[in-house]
Amino acid sequence: MKRKITLKQIARELDVSISTVSKALRNSAEISDDTKQKVQAFAKLYNYRPNNIALSLKNRRTNTIGIIIPEIVHHFFSKVISGVELVANKRGYNVIIGLSNESFSKEVINMEMLANGSIDGFILSMSKETLKLQDYHHFNETMTQGMPIVMFDRVVSEVKCDKVIVDDFNGAKKAVKKLIENGCKSIALITTKDYVSVGKLRTQGYLEALEEHQMPPKAELILKIDESLDYEAHLEALEKEIEQLFQSNPKLDGVFAVNEIYALLAMKVARKLGLDVPNDVQVIGFTDGVLSKHATPSLTTVSQHAQQMGEKAAELLIDKLESEFNSADEVFQTVVITTDLVERESTK
Amino acid sequence: MKRKITLKQIARELDVSISTVSKALRNSAEISDDTKQKVQAFAKLYNYRPNNIALSLKNRRTNTIGIIIPEIVHHFFSKVISGVELVANKRGYNVIIGLSNESFSKEVINMEMLANGSIDGFILSMSKETLKLQDYHHFNETMTQGMPIVMFDRVVSEVKCDKVIVDDFNGAKKAVKKLIENGCKSIALITTKDYVSVGKLRTQGYLEALEEHQMPPKAELILKIDESLDYEAHLEALEKEIEQLFQSNPKLDGVFAVNEIYALLAMKVARKLGLDVPNDVQVIGFTDGVLSKHATPSLTTVSQHAQQMGEKAAELLIDKLESEFNSADEVFQTVVITTDLVERESTK
DNA sequence: GAAAGTCACGAAAACGTTTTCGTGTTAAGA
């Protein structure tokens, strides 16, 4: 078990100085061809690679970016990571991940752990708890220390940084308009409580679409789920709620849900009540997850282009890292990724 | 945008030496109480945190572990990461990820990128291409340089290291036995080509279960899919193959598939051919993915306990890192995670 | 009052790089 070889060892072995070795390997004009060849051959033989940590310390940059997300076992987030990793690698960066598990304190701890030199910048999506507490000090502190942040999906105007978001509003509006054009007269919305910014925007899109078609919104058609519960553990409760929605609105003929699970459950309930999808009820979900594609009937969804979000976030961050940022003219951009309506079998 | 404060700055500010500051912060007995208080108060005020990179260089360990996986947008792998992250964080480690995209060269490049000091050890699952090429030099070279590796799921006996695997053989056997006990007389196997070790073992489990019940295996009941194609892009071709399987075996009443997608497609084909699941055909898949749970009918599967695999892999790696490993008595263990049959609606 | 011991702190090395600057040798020019 031989350790990795260092410049010092090469220098000692070849009886030259460390500086000479370093220069020879970087093909400096200061070094004679003879010496260069000798050193390079030796280095190749022993498979020399500069030590990243030493370089990081010297250069005061790690070429590593940190991702903090609520959870990784989630199609949307893993797609985003995939996108980030793609461009990060292309541009010579590594990716280090931290999971907040939707917890504020874990988010803070994770950020502190990484902010002490391990990474050059953050790409993150806030935890639900952070959104609820509205405590953003850790983001702002990180930024005043000169570490850039790019936020995606779950953002908040109180934090001034680059952002990549989905046009939730228009995506929702497009979906609901589609339902209306397809003849739906009574369209339900299944959404989350309002503290998740994303849910709020989608709700607004739903309302706006109705308004544009002179369809007055009805409170009893809007179901707000309390997402503080982990839904995987409460599927039955959720299903009951949705069933209630159907039963108290017998004329229901369209459902727009702000995520895949809600949409799938709506289809399940419909089937259970003897309704056919899409002939009796049409359903549209949000998120281009794997469930929608393989459901029966397959689910029409608003696609968020998660991978593209990740790619864009990485571009923004690395651009900022590599610009000789003139601390003064800090100008932040918000990139909006447009959604697409992917039509499948759950709509006519 | 003030940079993070360093020992040197504190020392200058307080007019003491760097050593004194360092010792004061670590509560050394060498330092007087007065000085300690002064230094600690100052450090707290300026929110001093030691620089990780400098520590890594000094200690020659980064407290970071590297994960290399074929892809992250995959329920199994993200669950594994989740498990790794859980115990890594608990034990004071960070996690850095690299994706091979099932490509040999990306696997090699990623490993080289991380092996130069960025991490202390690897947790990885090999790419399909690596399995096909049977070229394992990068693993062995990494290990001779003193960097431990823990492999999971896709392993190979040629590489001597700690391993965490699923009992694919018994999992498959259990599943097929279940089908037999449920009255199936003609059970198909949908699997992959043999170079993926995992697929081979599951096939063997299938055969053994049949044999134990004196049911001679029939070649026409075994469908081997060429997985070098990305299946998401070839769903229709796949579906055709499965349809053919059904049509050339009219008495088919049971299907065991080595993954979720194949199982779901089998159910889809069955429905299309007017067969009811589970009354006419019973289906079991492998992997405790999210699709199985939300399919209609929900799919009975062999659960792999991916998260547990990740946790165990992390335990193994960190244990090895923290043992003063006496290079000599290298002894590697292979931990087998037992599978469970999760019964849902696709079986009787 | 001198020897010994304690206390509180600082200097410096080390981890592995890169880079600036200095320096000794040789060759060219006057």
Add this chain to the structure above:
DNA sequence: TCTTAACACGAAAACGTTTTCGTGACTTTC
């Protein structure tokens, strides 16, 4: 032959820590 320039290389600092060892000032002891 002496000055100068080019050449090839080495010393040292710097990145931010921790830790070993040395040292000056006091205090204690007989």
